[in-house]
Amino acid sequence: MARHGYKYSAGKLIRHGLTRGDWPRMWRRPEARSSYDVVIIGGGLHGLATAYYLAHNHGMTNIAVVDKGYLGGGGSGRNTAIVRSNYLTPEGVAFYDRSLDLYNSMAQDLNLNVMFSRRGHLTLAHTDSALRTMHWRAEVNKLQGIDSSVIDPQEVKKQAPSLDVSADTRYPILGALFHPPGGIVRHDAVVWGYARAADHLGVHMLQETEVLDILCEGGEGPDGKGAGGRVTGVRTSRGDISAPAVVNCTAGWASLISNMAGVPLPITTHPLQAAVTEPCKVFLPTVVVSGSLHVYVSQTDRGELVFGASVDPVGTYRVNGTLEFTEELAGHVLELMPGISKMRLLRQWSGLCDMTPDYSPVMGTTQVDGYFVDVGWGTYGFKAGPVAGETMAETIATGRDADLIAPFTISRFTEGDLVGEKGAAAVGH
Amino acid sequence: MIVVNCPHCGPRNSSDLRPCGEVTTRPDPATASLSEWRTYLYLRENPAGWVTETWYCRSGCRRYFTIERNTATNETRSSEAS
Ligand SMILES: Cc1cc2nc3c(=O)[nH]c(=O)nc-3n(C[C@H](O)[C@H](O)[C@H](O)COP(=O)(O)OP(=O)(O)OC[C@H]3O[C@@H](n4cnc5c(N)ncnc54)[C@H](O)[C@@H]3O)c2cc1C
Ligand SMILES: [Zn+2]
Numbered sequence: 192m193a194r195h196g197y198k199y200s201a202g203k204l205i206r207h208g209l210t211r212g213d214w215p216r217m218w219r220r221p222e223a224r225s226s227y228d229v230v231i232i233g234g235g236l237h238g239l240a241t242a243y244y245l246a247h248n249h250g251m252t253n254i255a256v257v258d259k260g261y262l263g264g265g266g267s268g269r270n271t272a273i274v275r276s277n278y279l280t281p282e283g284v285a286f287y288d289r290s291l292d293l294y295n296s297m298a299q300d301l302n303l304n305v306m307f308s309r310r311g312h313l314t315l316a317h318t319d320s321a322l323r324t325m326h327w328r329a330e331v332n333k334l335q336g337i338d339s340s341v342i343d344p345q346e347v348k349k350q351a352p353s354l355d356v357s358a359d360t361r362y363p364i365l366g367a368l369f370h371p372p373g374g375i376v377r378h379d380a381v382v383w384g385y386a387r388a389a390d391h392l393g394v395h396m397l398q399e400t401e402v403l404d405i406l407c408e409g410g411e412g413p414d415g416k417g418a419g420g421r422v423t424g425v426r427t428s429r430g431d432i433s434a435p436a437v438v439n440c441t442a443g444w445a446s447l448i449s450n451m452a453g454v455p456l457p458i459t460t461h462p463l464q465a466a467v468t469e470p471c472k473v474f475l476p477t478v479v480v481s482g483s484l485h486v487y488v489s490q491t492d493r494g495e496l497v498f499g500a501s502v503d504p505v506g507t508y509r510v511n512g513t514l515e516f517t518e519e520l521a522g523h524v525l526e527l528m529p530g531i532s533k534m535r536l537l538r539q540w541s542g543l544c545d546m547t548p549d550y551s552p553v554m555g556t557t558q559v560d561g562y563f564v565d566v567g568w569g570t571y572g573f574k575a576g577p578v579a580g581e582t583m584a585e586t587i588a589t590g591r592d593a594d595l596i597a598p599f600t601i602s603r604f605t606e607g608d609l610v611g612e613k614g615a616a617a618v619g620h
Numbered sequence: 621m622i623v624v625n626c627p628h629c630g631p632r633n634s635s636d637l638r639p640c641g642e643v644t645t646r647p648d649p650a651t652a653s654l655s656e657w658r659t660y661l662y663l664r665e666n667p668a669g670w671v672t673e674t675w676y677c678r679s680g681c682r683r684y685f686t687i688e689r690n691t692a693t694n695e696t697r698s699s700e701a702s
Contacts (some may be wrong), residue, residue, distance in 0.1 A: 293684035455702035459641065460691075505622055505639050507691045508668045513621070515635055548662055605655045605664045 196391040204366050205507060206245050215317040215384055217404055218262075219391035221397055223397050226433040227255045229587060230425050232402045232448055233440035234258030235267035236378075237386035237565050241438060241587070242394045245269060248581070251590035252393035255434075256386075257427060259401035263382035266442050266572060269542035271465050273478055273489065274574035275312045275373030276334050277339045279324075279615035282550065284335045286578055290449060293577035295378060302386035304378050305370060306492070307410060311477040312373025313350055315527075317362040322484060324614045325368040332370075342369045351477050361484060376465045378573060385580070385598020401428040405451040412560060417453030421560035433565060436587055438563045443508070443543020445566035452562045457604045458545045461502040462509070463570050466515045466539035469493035469533075482617065484523040496534065498524060503571060504542055506563065510541040550611040550616040553585065554599040555592040563587055564601065571616050622694045624687060629680035640674040642666075643686055668692045672699050 207214060211428045231238040245251040255460055258264070276288040297305050325341050332339035344356040347367045347457045356364045392397060403426045410420020413437060424433035437450045449456045470493050480487040485501045503513065525532055546569045547553060553567035565583045568575065571579040582593040592600055598610050601607060622634035635702060647656050665671070670690050677683055686699040 196621075228677055419687075446664065447668055450665070455663040455665065457664065459664055505634050505694075506641070506666070507622075507694055509692060509694050605658050607654065610637050 196302070196387050217387040218396050220398070221395045223395065223400070223427075223429060223432060225431075227395070228253040228423070228434065229436045229438065230254075230432055230434040231256045231438045231440055231446075232264040232321050232440065233331055234386070234396060234398065234424065235263070235265045235440060235442060236263070236385065236576035237267075237442070237568070237579050238438070239382060239389055240576050241440060241565065241582075241583045243376050243385045243389040243392070244390035244580045244584035245563055245587060246389055246394055251588060254389075254393075255388070255395040255432065257397045257400050257402055257425070257432075258595035259311050259399070259428075261398050262396060263388050263398050264378060266542045266544065266568070267382050267576070268379060269465070269540060270573040271487070271497050272299050272376055272378040272488070272573060273312070273373070274307075275370050275478075276337055276607050277312070277314075277328055277368060277373065278368040279328050279331060279612055279617065280610050281331060281335060282553075282610050283612050283615070284332060285520050286335060286599075287574060288335070288337060289581070290578035291372060291384075291582065294574075296383065296576065297381070299387050302381055303384040305380040305384060306375045307374065308492070309374040312315050312352060312370040313347065313477050313479050314368040314370075315347070315479065315481040315483075316365050316366070317481065317483040322365050322449075325366065327606065328368055328615060337370075339368065339370045342367055347496060349480055351475060353474055353530055354525060355529055367428075374480065375491075378448065381576065386493070397427075397429075400446060401425075402451075403427060403449070406431070406433075406560075407452060407559060410453055412453040416451075416559070418558035420453070422452065422562045425546055427526065436561045436563065438565060438583065438587065440565045442545050442566065442568050442572060445545045445564070449564065449566070450557050452557075452603070454559055454562060454564070456564070456566065456601070457547055458553070459506040460508055461504075461544050461546050462541045463499070463502045463544045463572065464479050464510075464512060464513055464539060464541045465497065465499045466517065466520060467491075467498070468496040468534045469537050471534065473494075479527070481523070481527060484526060486520060486523040487529075488525070489522060494532070495537065501548060503541075511544060512539045512541060520526045539590055546570075548604075550609040552579070553601050554579065554596040555601075556590070557601055569616065587598065593600040622689075622696070624675055624696055625698060626675075626677045626680055627685050627698070628683060629677060632677075632680065636677075636679045638676040638678045639677055640684070643672045643674055
């Protein structure tokens with residue numbers, strides 16, 4: 192099989208180290224063509240994976256990935272890199288589990304070490320109702336062959352000894368949903384791997400190119416946009432590009448792009464914040480999530496603790512850190528792990544999330560011919576990147592929604608057929 | 621900090637209130653088709669700029685009111701609609 196671009200190896204590392212020679216660029220900076228077969232808006236993980244699978248699985252290589260900033264500058268470079276498949280609905284479980292399979296072979300497929308660490312994932316229950324949801328999830332998961340079960344506080348202590356499982360805390364830990372195949376991946380490497388492999392197959396990465404409008408004809412709305420019409424191209428800050436297929440992979444900005452095609456979305460944009468501590472000796476073997484306490488934590492290979500929470504309550508496109516977040520985070524984390532009270536926070540940051548009413552994505556074909564969406568990724572789109580790329584590529588190449596994403600098309604909102612994942616995705620991304 | 625001016629209680633940190641989202645036109649439930657009703661329930665404009673939205677003064681007067689907020693800058697001003 193053709194390797195994607197420059198082959199990385201231990202020998203090359205030593206040679207570059209000794210000679211201090213430059214590493215070859217991972218992707219080119221090409222001049223834009225005036226037309227492409229597919230224009231993908233958004234150079235995050237989803238846009239890049241879609242481009243890669245279009246080229247690799249379907250032989251379509253006349254493709255541009257257009258980004259107003261740089262590749263991975265959105266949520267793909269800001270997330271906390273948790274992957275898992277222990278969702279609540281059978282549709283969700285099947286979908287996310289395929290993504291874990293793709294993550295499993297990714298280092299080989301893309302010839303880049305993405306540092307996938309299947310370290311296990313714990314979702315803590317502090318109330319009877321949370322415990323009930325965990326049992327429900329475990330049963331749905333087991334039926335689909337997913338390794339997932341409810342464990343008691345003593346077993347929780349074995350998996351993560353730093354957790355306080357005593358009964359006299361404010362929010363005692365009553366049990367947890369344990370998902371051994373879950374873990375973390377190096378998110379930047381995943382972005383770079385897909386970008387490099389897609390570039391190698393001929394895809395154009397057009398960075399610092401902002402999409403200003405989507406060009407349509409025949410639709411019922413103004414300028415031929417909207418239902419019944421079809422896409423003819425995009426207007427960008429560097430000129431018009433014609434294309435019969437345009438894909439919206441812009442996550443937090445998805446509504447702005449979709450309104451340009453006359454396709455309103457069931458989405459509101461909220462910031463999600465995260466924070467990281469100074470490094471210390473590795474002591475936390477698993478990913479730990481607490482829905483009731485609105486917090487989750489994992490430890491990187493470098494020893495930093497990475498924390499996240501639920502989205503900021505006020506919808507906005509402005510990302511900045513808030514004191515409310517830091518305060519609540521610290522309080523809740525110390526509730527779980529009193530032992531880390533002396534650790535210092537190093538950094539905190541924020542990214543935009545495209546929240547849907549049912550915590551499931553909006554994917555596939557739309558009421559405008561040639562306009563495809565891969566949005567509504569909220570706080571859980573990193574783990575879905577590979578399968579979203581694979582299924583979106585199939586959908587674009589065949590013009591028919593791939594089986595795995597048929598439950599997630601936009602029509603579910605007019606047909607009242609929502610796929611409720613709140614119980615599995617509100618905090619535990 | 622996002623400052624929201626409650627018409628009854630004055631300026632407050634947004635965390636004292638509950639945001640209830642952009643104001644949308646509610647179709648008549650007696651005559652609306654299912655798809656019109658669901659459009660009203662779920663679809664949003666979600667603009668990056670000025671939007672008229674509803675807030676609930678959760679820990680103050682406990683009344684609902686509308687304001688205008690710029691979602692790109694979080695500047696707020698009183699709303700014509702209130
Ligand atoms: C703090 C944080 C933690 C998270 N943790 C997790 C996690 O642990 N696990 C998980 O699965 N998910 C997590 N997520 C969610 C995940 O990061 C996102 O769902 C995912 O990265 C979305 O990827 P994307 O490629 O669709 O979009 P993005 O990576 O956001 O890319 C969208 C791109 O579109 C571009 N764009 C926007 N407008 C335009 C325009 N007009 N023209 C051209 N380009 C445009 C942007 O520049 C951007 O690069 C987290 C998110 C955040 C913010
Ligand atoms: Zn008030």
